Amino acid sequence: MLNDKYDFKKVEEGKYDFWLSKNYFECGDKRKEPFSIVIPPPNVTGNLHLGHALDTSLQDVIIRYKKLCGYDTLWLPGMDHAAIATESKVVNKLKSEGIDKYELGREKFLEECWKWKEEHSNNIKNQWKKLGLSLDYRKERFTLDEGLNKAVNTVFIKLYEKGWIYRGKKIINWDPIAMTALSNEEVIYKEEKSKLYYLKYKFENSEDYITVATTRPETIFGDVAVAVNDEDEKYKDVIGNNVIVPLVNRVVPIIADSRVLKDFGTGALKITPAHAIDDYEIGITHNLEIINTITPDGHLNEYAKPYEGLSLDEARKKIVEDLTKQNLIVKEEEYTHSVGHSERTGATVEPYLSEQWFVKMDELSKNLLENQKTKDKINFIPPRFEKILKHWMEDCHDWCISRQLWWGHRIPVWYKNDEIYVGLEAPKEPGWVQDNDVLDTWFSSALWPFSTLGWPSETEDIKRYFPTNVLVTGYDIIFFWVARMAFTSLEFMGKSPFKYCLIHGLIRDKQGRKMSKSLGNGVDPMEMIDKYGADALRFYLTTTGSIGMDLRFDEEKLLSITKFINKLWNASKFVLMNITDIKDTNIDLENLKIEDKWILAELNNTIKEIRKSMDKYRFNDAGNKLYEFIWNKFCDWYIELTKGRNDLNCQKILLKILTNILQMLHPFMPFVTEEIYKSLPISEESIMITEYPKYNKKEVFLEEFKLTEETIENITNIRNYKVENNISKETACKLTTKEEIKEILIKMLKLNIDESSTGSAIIYSSSLVKIEFYISDSNKEEQTLKIKDEIEKLKQSIEKREKLLQNENYINKAPKNIVDLDREKLKKEKEELAILLDKISK
RNA sequence: GGGCGAUUAGCUCAGUUGGUUAGAGCAUCUGCCUUACAAGCAGAGGGUCGGGAGUUCGAGUCUCUCAUCGCCCACCA
Secondary structure (H helix, E strand, O other): OOOOOOOHHHHHOOHHHHHHHOOOOOOOOOOOOEEEEEOOOOEOOOOOOHHHHHHHHHHHHHHHHHHHOOOEEEEEOEEEOOHHHHHHHHHHHHHHOOOOHHHHOHHHHHHHHHHHHHHHHHHHHHHHHHHOOOOOHHHOEEOOOHHHHHHHHHHHHHHHHOOOEEEEEEEEEEEOOOOEEEOHHHEEEEEEEEEEEEEEEEEOOOOOEEEEEEOOHHHHHHOOEEEEOOOOHHHOOOOOOEEEEOOOOEEEEEEEOOOOOOOOOOOEEEEOOOOOHHHHHHHHHOOOOOOOOEOOOOEEOHHHHHHOOOEHHHHHHHHHHHHHHOOOEEEEEEEEEEEEEEOOOOOEOEEEEEEEEEEOOHHHHHHHHHHOOOOOOOEEEOOOHHHHHHHHHHOOOOEEOEEOOOOOOEOOEEEEOOEEEEOOOOOOOOOOEEOOOEEOHHHHHOOHHHHOOOOOOOOHHHHHHOOEEEEEEEHHHHHHHHHHHHHHHHHHOOOOOEEEEEEEOOEEOOOOOEOOOOOOOOOOHHHHHHHHOHHHHHHHHHHOOOOOOOEEOOHHHHHHHHHHHHHHHHHHHHHHHHOOOOOOOOOOOOOOOHHHHHHHHHHHHHHHHHHHHHHOOOHHHHHHHHHHHHHHHHHHHHHHHHOOOOOHHHHHHHHHHHHHHHHHHOOOOHHHHHHHHHOOOOOOOOHHHOOOOOOOOOOOOHHHHHHHHHHHHHHHHHHHHHHHOOOOOOOEEEEEEOHHHHHHHHHHHOOEEOOOOOOOEEEEEOOOEEEEEEOOOHHHHHHHHHHHHHHHHHHHHHHHHHHHHHOHHHHHHOOHHHHHHHHHHHHHHHHHHHHHHHHHHO
16 A cells, blocks of 8 residues: 655665666567667766756656567666866866876876776766666676777777878867867867957068067967968068067068968968967968977976966966067957867867877768768757758868877877887887877767677677667767767768667756856756655656757756656555455446546547657657646546446556556656556556557547547536536536436536426526526626627637638638538537527527 | 757746647636645636748748847857
8 A cells, every 4th residue: 555645755765776686677588679778978077967867867768668668678878987077087186185197107097097987986876776777787888998998999990090090290279287189079169358469570670560460479489470461462562571579589581371361450460380270281381390389288388488487378468568568569459259178177278289199080971971861870859950960070170089198098009119000909029118198088989889789799789789779868969979979880880870869958057057067056966856756857857848958947847746746646545445346457348437438548549649759759748648647637537537436347447547657657757656556456566567558449439538528628617607606516406418427517516406496597508518507686697797798709709710611712722620620610609609699588 | 150949828848740719837816625635626817929021721830031049160360
C-alpha cells in the first residue's frame, strides 16, 4: 500500500540501487533490435549544472521509452578529460596551495590531475544516480583511457600519413595564462572599449611624418614596415620612403598593399608580422622580417628593451606616456572593438606566431557537406540546426590541434635532430624524444561515438551499436563537437556517427539571462532535486519547452509539477483501495458501461498520440497529453463515475488504466512510477521490464465515445447554469434525456430528481438534455434575460455559418470533412435556437 | 557585414503539413473540507497572436516589409 502522502524522498530512495542490482541498465539482449546513445561526456572539471540535467534527462527519457518498446538499449556513459579546462583548474588549485605547475614537473602534475579526475568523476556519477539515469556502467569510458588513446593515436597517424595533419609555423590564438595555443572555437570575442592611438612615424632625416593608427602601441617593437593601399592617392608619393619606428628607432620602409583599407584610421597601417594575422600575411608577401616581441606568458621580451618584462597592459600605459612626452602622439580616439578571450582561462588571447600541428580541413569538410546530401546524412531535430553545421563547414580554417599542456593525449610524434617519426611507439634506436605537447581535447571527443565502442578494434559492440541512433546535445556545441564527430566518423567509419541529432536549447534564468558564475544566477540541479524530487525536475526539464528553444527556469512551474505527481499519487491510492478483489486482468468487453467504453477509447487514443509524439521526440506534447489524460479525463471523470461501483470489470479497467499511465509516465518519472507500479496487485518485478502500451483496434467504441463527450460537455454547461441561476443541490428537478446517460447526469450533477414537482420551472435544454428546475419566480425573469442573450449569440453564429456555407468557393475548395463539420454544427445550432425560442414564448 | 531565432492571456510557455469559436500551468475572482487528493473540487474573467501589406474560400501558421529583443559567424589598424 502507498503512504498517505506523496513523499518524493522516500519514493526515490533505494530505487536506483535496486535497478542496478537487477542489471536493468545493461544492454545485450540479442533477440531485440539495438538502440544506442552515447552520452555527451561531461568535463571532469566540476559539478553538473542544469544544462547537463536537461541533456541527460532527455536521453534517459528516450532510452527508457525505447527499452519499454522492446529495444535492446545501450546508453553509454563517460566523461571528458577536458584538457585545458581541467588543467587550468588543477593549476589554480595547486597555486592556492603554493605549488607551481612547472616546479612540480610533468609526472607529478599528471598525478594531481588523475586525483582530481577521480574525485570529480565520482561526484558526477552520484549526480547521475540522483537523476535516475539508466546508464550501462559496464561500458563506461573516459576520453583519456587507454583504449581511447589508441583510437586517438590511430587517427592522428592515419591523417598524418594522408597528409591531412601537418606541422606548421603560423599565427595562432595564444592563451598567455595557460601558455598554450587555442583553436578558433576556443576564443570568445567580447566588445571592449579601448583607444585608437594616432602615432607619428617620422621620415628618415626629417621632421615630417606619416600618421599611423593603432590600438596596440605596445607592439611597435615588432614593426617592420608601414603599409598603405596601393591606390591611395594621398600616399602615392611616399611609397618606398623609409620611416623611423618610434621608441626603437628602427628604419622601416613604406610599402603598398591592396589589403590595407584606405578609409580606416589614416589609411596607413603599421606592420607587425609576429602579432597580427593580416600583418603576417602582408609580411610574407613582402618578404619582411618577423620579430616576436612578446613572451609566452604575455610580457614584452628583449626586443622591447627598456620595457622588457612589463606585462602588455603595463607596457601600453608606459609607452603611451613616453610617446606623449616625445610628442609622437597626434591624437587618441575612443574606440570599441571586439577582443578575443580564452574560453577557459579568460586571458586576452594574443595572435602569436608559433609552430603547431594542424588538421587540414578542406577535404574533410567537403566530404561531410557531400554526405549531408545523401541518405546517410545526420538528421537534425529541429532541422534548422543543420544550417549551423553547414555554414561552419563551408568556411572553416585548418584546425590547430596541439596544445602546450600536459593533461591530454600526448602527440604521437618523435624527434631526433631534424628527423620526425610519427607512430604509436618511439623508434627503437636511442635519441628520439616525444613531442611535449598534447592534443586539443575535442580531438578525442571527436571520436567518441566509435572509440567508446572499441574502435580501432573490430568489436561486437561496434557491429551492433554503431552508428548510434541519436545524439542529444545543446546548440552551443554543434561545431565544437557535432561537426567534428561527423567528419571523423565519415573518414574512419565510412558513415555518419548517428542517424538523428536532437538539439536542445540553453537554460536561462527567469529574466532570460544565461546562467553564469559571475552573475551568481546558476541553479544547482541537486538542490532542485532536494526540494522537489528528481521526477519533478526531469518532467519539468523534458516537457516544458519545445525542443531547440531556450528555457527560462521557473521554480513555480516545478512546484506545479509536484502537484501533478501528488495527484497521480492520490489517484493511485484510490484505485488501490478499489481493486482489492481482482484476480486477473481480462476485461469483459461485452459487459461495459458507457463510461467504461469512453475511458478505454480515450486511453486508446492517448496511447496512440503519445507514441506518435515520443517517436518524433516531441516530449512536451507527450507530457501535456499525459497530464491532460490523467487529470482531466481519468481523475475528473472516470474516477468520479466509478465511485459507488465495485464490479470486477470496473476494477480491471481501473487497474489497466493506472498501469498504462504509469508505463507512459515512466520514462519521465522513473521513481514514482516504479513505486506505485510495485504496489499494484498484479505486476512484474519492476515497471522497467514491462511492455509499453499499444493501441488496440478493439477498444474504439466510437458511438459511445461521442455520446459521452457530448454528455460531459452538457454537464459542464449545466454546472455553469446552476451557478449562474443559484440552483442548489436540493432544488427539485425533472430530467429528460437518453436512457444510457441518465445515471451519469444524476451522479455528476448531484440532481434531486422529483417527478412530482409542479409550479414554475426554469429549464436548461440542449439537443441532448432537458432539465426543469423548480425554483422561485423571481429568478425566472433574470433567466429570461439570459436566454435572450443566448439567442442573440446563437443567431449571430448561425448567420455567419450560413454565409460561409453559401460561399461556393468554400464549398468547392475546402475539404469535405471540414464542410460537413460546419453543416452539422449549423444543424445543431438551429436546433438549440428552436428550443430556446420555444422556451421564451412560454 | 552574413545568418538564425523570438515577439501569442498579468507571468512562463504550447500551438505538428493553413481548417470548428487560439490552448495549458501559475496568478486573479466566485462558491465548496463532496470519505483519493485543500498540493484539492466546481465555476468565471482575461488574448484585435509585435505593426503593416499580400496570397487564399479560410492565416497565429505561408510570402514581403518594418520594429524591438536575443544568439551565432565573419571583420575590426
